[in-house]
Amino acid sequence: xxxxxxxxxxxxxxxxxxxxxxxxxxxxxxxxxxxxxxxxxxxxxxxxxxxxxxxxxxxxxxxxxxxxxxxxxxxxxxxxxxxxxxxxxxxxxxxxxxxxxxxxxxxxxxxxxxxxxxxxxxxxxxxxxxxxxxxxxxxxxxxxxxxxxxxxxxxxxxxxxxxxxxxxxxxxxxxxxxxxxxxxxxxxxxxxxxxxxxxxxxxxxxxxxxxxxxxxxxxxxxxxxxxxxxxxxxxxxxxxxxxxxxxxxxxxxxxxxxxxxxxxxxxxxxxxxxxxxxxxxxxxxxx
Numbered sequence: 170x171x172x173x174x175x176x177x178x179x180x181x182x183x184x185x186x187x188x189x190x191x192x193x194x195x196x197x198x199x200x201x202x203x204x205x206x207x208x209x210x211x212x213x214x215x216x217x218x219x220x221x222x223x224x225x226x227x228x229x230x231x232x233x234x235x236x237x238x239x240x241x242x243x244x245x246x247x248x249x250x251x252x253x254x255x256x257x258x259x260x261x262x263x264x265x266x267x268x269x270x271x272x273x274x275x276x277x278x279x280x281x282x283x284x285x286x287x288x289x290x291x292x293x294x295x296x297x298x299x300x301x302x303x304x305x306x307x308x309x310x311x312x313x314x315x316x317x318x319x320x321x322x323x324x325x326x327x328x329x330x331x332x333x334x335x336x337x338x339x340x341x342x343x344x345x346x347x348x349x350x351x352x353x354x355x356x357x358x359x360x361x362x363x364x365x366x367x368x369x370x371x372x373x374x375x376x377x378x379x380x381x382x383x384x385x386x387x388x389x390x391x392x393x394x395x396x397x398x399x400x401x402x403x404x405x406x407x408x409x410x411x412x413x414x415x416x417x418x419x420x421x422x423x424x425x426x427x428x429x430x431x432x433x434x435x436x437x438x439x440x441x442x443x444x445x446x447x448x449x450x451x452x453x454x455x456x
Contacts, residue, residue: 170210170230172310173299174198174275176291182277183289193277202227202271209300220271227273231266290317293431297375304346304364305371311345312337312394312422316432323436332425333433336399339365339416357412369396369420393426 177198184194205211206219211226213219238261244253265276290313298309319335327333342348342365354360376394399421424432 170205170227171234172291172294173205173208173210174234175288176294178277179289179292196279197265197274197276199272199274202268202273208296224268228266228268231263231275235261235263235266237262290314290431290435293428295376295379297379301371301375305368305375307346308342308368309372311342316422316424316428317435320432320436320439323433327429328433328437331433332423332429334421334423336419336421338419342368342420343416351412351416361412362415369398372396393424393428395423395425397421397423 177200181198182193182195183191186192186194202220202223205223205227206213206216211219211223213222246253261278263275264278267274267276294309294313298306301309315335315337319333322335323333343350343361346364346368348361348364351357351361372394373396380392397420399419
């Protein structure tokens with residue numbers, strides 16, 4: 170739900186002011202509860218049952234998020250010579266929840282950090298992601314967060330190819346999916362390997378169901394997401410991979426199509442801003 174709300178905030182509440190600065194342009198977001206059901210966030214045996222579950226679940230979720238406090242801290246200084254000043258700030262994210270029938274309105278906290286956060290990449294997370302179970306969804310969310318972080322490493326070759334790749338370590342996946350440390354359990358296959366492999370498989374299966382074959386019978390152009398486990402495993406039947414070897418591997422993510430276009434566009438815009446900032450100012454001469 171938090172990812173869903175962040176996407177809604179980016180779509181409805183964040184924009185640029187007259188000075189071109191990112192800021193809050195709308196104090197609240199709205200959506201229909203049926204959207205949550207259509208996405209698969211809430212389900213039920215009947216439509217009315219799903220609607221009831223969504224109403225109860227959404228309010229319970231909001232109560233938890235309303236108490237979620239964000240703390241930011243750091244140092245601020247005007248220039249290299251000036252003294253550093255330590256800053257620490259606290260803020261809640263939401264201030265009011267209102268529902269009439271199936272229509273929901275959530276008001277944002279005025280002193281929240283929404284205008285400082287960069288979460289527009291949440292809007293590119295595919296809608297089928299919300300049908301995944303918690304671990305698979307957490308992994309897909311991690312992939313897109315890493316993609317946002319790895320945007321700075323995009324090359325001209327990637328731009329020309331319209332795709333880019335990056336790695337996510339198994340250790341990172343282990344921590345993100347709340348998989349127990351191998352030292353805390355002897356059931357490595359049951360509690361570590363299988364949950365990670367299942368999360369990867371669930372994402373691949375859900376994604377494959379979304380692939381559409383074009384008129385020429387070619388589906389390659391429709392593939393926007395590819396996951397490969399590396400390095401390649403030892404295929405010998407008698408070889409048993411240790412849990413340490415498994416966790417020392419990584420998955421290679423390749424984004425193409427709309428996914429790659431989104432992040433490549435972000436990179437190009439960021440580079441343009443950097444070039445503009447680095448451009449030397451013209452010297453003024455007075456006669």
